[in-house]
Amino acid sequence: xxxxxxxxxxxxxxxxxxxxxxxxxxxxxxxxxxxxxxxxxxxxxxxxxxxxxxxxxxxxxxxxxxxxxxxxxxxxxxxxxxxxxxxxxxxxxxxxxxxxxxxxxxxxxxxxxxxxxxxxxxxxxxxxxxxxxxxxxxxxxxxxxxxxxxxxxxxxxxxxxxxxxxxxxxxxxxxxxxxxxxxxxxxxxxxxxxxxxxxxxxxxxxxxxxxxxxxxxxxxxxxxxxxxxxxxxxxxxxxxxxxxxxxxxxxxxxxxxxxxxxxxxxxxxxxxxxxxxxxxxx
Amino acid sequence: xxxxxxxxxxxxxxxxxxxxxxxxxxxxxxxxxxxxxxxxxxxxxxxxxxxxxxxxxxxxxxxxxxxxxxxxxxxxxxxxxxxxxxxxxxxxxxxxxxxxxxxxxxxxxxxxx
Ligand SMILES: [Fe+2]
Numbered sequence: 001x002x003x004x005x006x007x008x009x010x011x012x013x014x015x016x017x018x019x020x021x022x023x024x025x026x027x028x029x030x031x032x033x034x035x036x037x038x039x040x041x042x043x044x045x046x047x048x049x050x051x052x053x054x055x056x057x058x059x060x061x062x063x064x065x066x067x068x069x070x071x072x073x074x075x076x077x078x079x080x081x082x083x084x085x086x087x088x089x090x091x092x093x094x095x096x097x098x099x100x101x102x103x104x105x106x107x108x109x110x111x112x113x114x115x116x117x118x119x120x121x122x123x124x125x126x127x128x129x130x131x132x133x134x135x136x137x138x139x140x141x142x143x144x145x146x147x148x149x150x151x152x153x154x155x156x157x158x159x160x161x162x163x164x165x166x167x168x169x170x171x172x173x174x175x176x177x178x179x180x181x182x183x184x185x186x187x188x189x190x191x192x193x194x195x196x197x198x199x200x201x202x203x204x205x206x207x208x209x210x211x212x213x214x215x216x217x218x219x220x221x222x223x224x225x226x227x228x229x230x231x232x233x234x235x236x237x238x239x240x241x242x243x244x245x246x247x248x249x250x251x252x253x254x255x256x257x258x259x260x261x262x263x264x265x266x267x268x269x270x271x272x273x274x275x276x277x278x279x280x281x282x
Numbered sequence: 283x284x285x286x287x288x289x290x291x292x293x294x295x296x297x298x299x300x301x302x303x304x305x306x307x308x309x310x311x312x313x314x315x316x317x318x319x320x321x322x323x324x325x326x327x328x329x330x331x332x333x334x335x336x337x338x339x340x341x342x343x344x345x346x347x348x349x350x351x352x353x354x355x356x357x358x359x360x361x362x363x364x365x366x367x368x369x370x371x372x373x374x375x376x377x378x379x380x381x382x383x384x385x386x387x388x389x390x391x392x393x394x395x
Contacts, residue, residue, distance in 0.1 A: 023394035189341025
């Protein structure tokens with residue numbers, strides 16, 4: 001079936017772990033936007049949710065770092081962090097090994113992707129799932145883009161990964177929803193934690209909503225590091241979703257910097273209506 | 283200078299409760315099999331969060347090591363700042379400091395409480 005949903009959201013651990021330290025008004029508005037995203041995804045009646053994440057040394061390390069990876073398991077445990085620290089209880093999310101394998105085989109036609117039959121979710125996936133599938137009743141297929149240990153993928157390859165995921169999802173009989181998670185500008189887990197470059201974020205989201213490939217790929221890691229921090233490397237996850245939604249127009253449902261959450265808190269999605277069928281013709 | 287092995291030890295520790303228990307029981311024994319300098323060994327066993335940040339340990343690894351030692355979030359951030367103050371800029375890895383004013387001042391400037 002054609003891809004049924006494509007969106008992006010934040011995943012910073014402070015969103016759940018430091019919830020009581022944020023201004024309740026802006027926090028609750030952000031949570032409400034997450035709830036709306038959950039309802040929007042549910043309305044598409046997905047068979048599985050692909051989460052494109054940028055994990056933080058929960059599974060992958062510099063001894064053998066995959067640039068792109070997809071999960072291929074029947075279940076995934078999380079969070080790998082201390083449950084109290086993250087504010088999310090230990091859970092087991094369902095997967096679907098067979099569906100993953102068919103998706104991976106198709107993605108491999110154009111992008112060399114690693115697969116993992118074992119995968120522990122860190123906050124990069126656990127925080128979005130806490131809001132989007134709170135009952136852990138929707139099969140998850142985790143995807144990862146190395147955004148932590150350089151050298152990192154060129155942005156054009158992150159876009160191509162999205163195109164490959166789209167082609168693969170469209171070719172499957174199942175209904176696949178896709179969510180990318182990452183920060184835009186942020187300096188997480190450093191002494192500058194909380195710093196957010198709001199104008200930079202808004203400019204990036206403008207490019208994202210226009211699905212402007214040239215503008216989205218017109219960044220380099222040097223200037224991203226200066227303007228958007230090492231957390232800005234995670235724009236790859238958003239760009240992958242743009243590649244999957246090529247030709248679509250996006251809407252930002254929520255964007256506000258919340259310093260104690262250490263990120264410009266974001267919920268956005270693409271209107272896939274105009275693109276359905278197009279990808280299959282290419 | 284063996285930042286890779288410092289981080290590898292912490293990566294393995296963070297994801298394995300058994301290793302955490304072994305480290306808490308005997309810190310020197312837990313790091314014995316890793317190729318480390320004396321400075322790195324001292325920082326990992328103390329633990330010296332500021333020194334580890336100065337050496338270039340990625341915060342996504344370091345913050346869980348701090349949590350293991352019951353170091354609260356604001357204290358974790360302060361220890362990194364103190365480490366930079368005491369030892370100088372981050373030696374290696376992906377970090378630089380930017381002179382951020384801190385979350386309280388920042389939130390106020392956004393009209394948040
Ligand atoms: Fe992240």
